[in-house]
Amino acid sequence: MSSLMRLKNAWIFVALILMFFLSFHLSDVLIENAEKDLEELIEDDTSPKALLTTTTTKIPTTTTLKGAKTPPKVTTKTTTTTTKKPKTTTVKGAKTPPKVTTKTTTTKKPEVVDPNACPLVSPLTKGDIKIDLLPSNKKDKWPPSEDELIKLMPQLSNNVGNIYKGPPKCNCRSKTAVIVPYRARTEHLKFFLFYTHQMLQRQQLCYVIFVVTQDDRETFNKGKLMNAGFVEAKKYGEFDCFIFHDVDLIAMNDKISYTCKDEQVVHYSFAMKQFDFKPLYLGYVGGALGFTKNQFETVNGFSNQYVGRGGEDDDMQRRIRFRQIKVWEPKESFVKYANIPHGKDIGYPQNKLATKLMEKATTRMDTDGLKSLSVKKVTMAKHKTYVEFLVKL
Known part of the structure; x- marks a missing residue:
C-alpha cells in the first residue's frame, strides 16, 4: 500500500x-x-x-x-x-503625369511717354552744312565773335545758366553735355561754337557746351581735362549724354544726332575729310565720342597718364572693349566731319611713352582715371555761349 x-x-x-x-x-x-x-x-x-x-x-x-x-x-x-502617409502605387507601364510648374510673369511697366516731347527726327534739320573755314585774315569778321554770334542766334541770350533749354513748342528728348578739351585755339573755338550751336538747336536738344581749358604751362593732358570736364559737368546739371569733342572737328551735316545710346558708346567722327572720309584705322575712337553717365563711369573715364599728343583715345578703346561695351557708328552716308587746319601746338609734343602705356591699359584701368583724378584747381567762368572750366593740373 x-x-x-x-x-x-x-x-x-x-x-x-x-x-x-x-x-x-x-x-x-x-x-x-x-x-x-x-x-x-x-x-x-x-x-x-x-x-x-x-x-x-x-x-x-x-x-x-x-x-x-x-x-x-x-x-x-x-x-x-503611428499611422503613416499612404504610399503612392505606380502601375507598371503607366505614364507618369507631367510635373506642373508655376510660371511667375512680371509685367513690365509701360514707358511713360511725354505727349509734348519733340519728334525723334527734328523737322528743323536741313542736312548738309556749308562749312567755311577760311581764316580770319582772309575774311572780315570771320569767324564771328561771341557778340556777333548772339546777334546771329538771339535765342542764345535767353539761356538760363548757359543751358539751352530746347525749342519753345516741344520738350527736348535729350540733355547733352558737349565737353571740349582746350588750350590756345581761339579761332578754332569760334568756328566750333558757330557751327555746333546751330546744329544742336536744329536737333531740338537741351544742351551745354563745356570748354575745359588747361590753365597752366604744363604739357597738355587731354585725358585729364576730359575727366575734369565730366566731373564738373555732373555738378552743373543732369545730362543724358556726354560727348567728348575735339575743338578742330566740325560736323558737316546737322542730322548727325548728338544723343547717346544706353547699350553702346557712340563714335560720331569716324569719317573725316582729312582722311578721305575713311576710318583712320580699325578700332579708332578719337574725335567725337559719346557716353552715358553710367558707361563713362564703368570704364573709369580716360587715363590720366598720357601727357602730350597721342595715346588716350587708343587707351579708351581698350577700356571699352575690356568692359564688353560695343561701339556704334552711324551708318548713314551723310555722317562726315571737316577738320580745321592747324600748325604745331606749343606745349603739345608727341607722347613717346604712349605705346608702352597702352601695353598695360586694362590692368591699370580701375586705378587710373576718374577714381584717381587729381587737379590743383578748377575755376568756372560763364560766357555768353559756353561754360568754361579753367583747370590747373
Whole structure:
C-alpha cells in the first residue's frame, strides 16, 4: 500500500512539473502571436485601425511549486503604432503625369511717354552744312565773335545758366553735355561754337557746351581735362549724354544726332575729310565720342597718364572693349566731319611713352582715371555761349 501511495505521489509530482513548463511555454507563444499581430497592423497603412493604438499583452499567472526553480520574469510589452502617409502605387507601364510648374510673369511697366516731347527726327534739320573755314585774315569778321554770334542766334541770350533749354513748342528728348578739351585755339573755338550751336538747336536738344581749358604751362593732358570736364559737368546739371569733342572737328551735316545710346558708346567722327572720309584705322575712337553717365563711369573715364599728343583715345578703346561695351557708328552716308587746319601746338609734343602705356591699359584701368583724378584747381567762368572750366593740373 505504501509503495502504491509513493508511486501515485510521484506521478502527481511529474504531472505538476509538466503543467508548469506547459504554462510557461504557452505564455511565450501568446506573446509571439501578439507581436505578429501588431506587426501586421503596422504594415497595413490603409487600415482605419492603424491609428494611434496601444496594445497590451497580459501574461497568464503561473503557480510556483515548492522546491521548483522560479522561471524568468516576463514583462508586459506596450507597442505604440503611428499611422503613416499612404504610399503612392505606380502601375507598371503607366505614364507618369507631367510635373506642373508655376510660371511667375512680371509685367513690365509701360514707358511713360511725354505727349509734348519733340519728334525723334527734328523737322528743323536741313542736312548738309556749308562749312567755311577760311581764316580770319582772309575774311572780315570771320569767324564771328561771341557778340556777333548772339546777334546771329538771339535765342542764345535767353539761356538760363548757359543751358539751352530746347525749342519753345516741344520738350527736348535729350540733355547733352558737349565737353571740349582746350588750350590756345581761339579761332578754332569760334568756328566750333558757330557751327555746333546751330546744329544742336536744329536737333531740338537741351544742351551745354563745356570748354575745359588747361590753365597752366604744363604739357597738355587731354585725358585729364576730359575727366575734369565730366566731373564738373555732373555738378552743373543732369545730362543724358556726354560727348567728348575735339575743338578742330566740325560736323558737316546737322542730322548727325548728338544723343547717346544706353547699350553702346557712340563714335560720331569716324569719317573725316582729312582722311578721305575713311576710318583712320580699325578700332579708332578719337574725335567725337559719346557716353552715358553710367558707361563713362564703368570704364573709369580716360587715363590720366598720357601727357602730350597721342595715346588716350587708343587707351579708351581698350577700356571699352575690356568692359564688353560695343561701339556704334552711324551708318548713314551723310555722317562726315571737316577738320580745321592747324600748325604745331606749343606745349603739345608727341607722347613717346604712349605705346608702352597702352601695353598695360586694362590692368591699370580701375586705378587710373576718374577714381584717381587729381587737379590743383578748377575755376568756372560763364560766357555768353559756353561754360568754361579753367583747370590747373
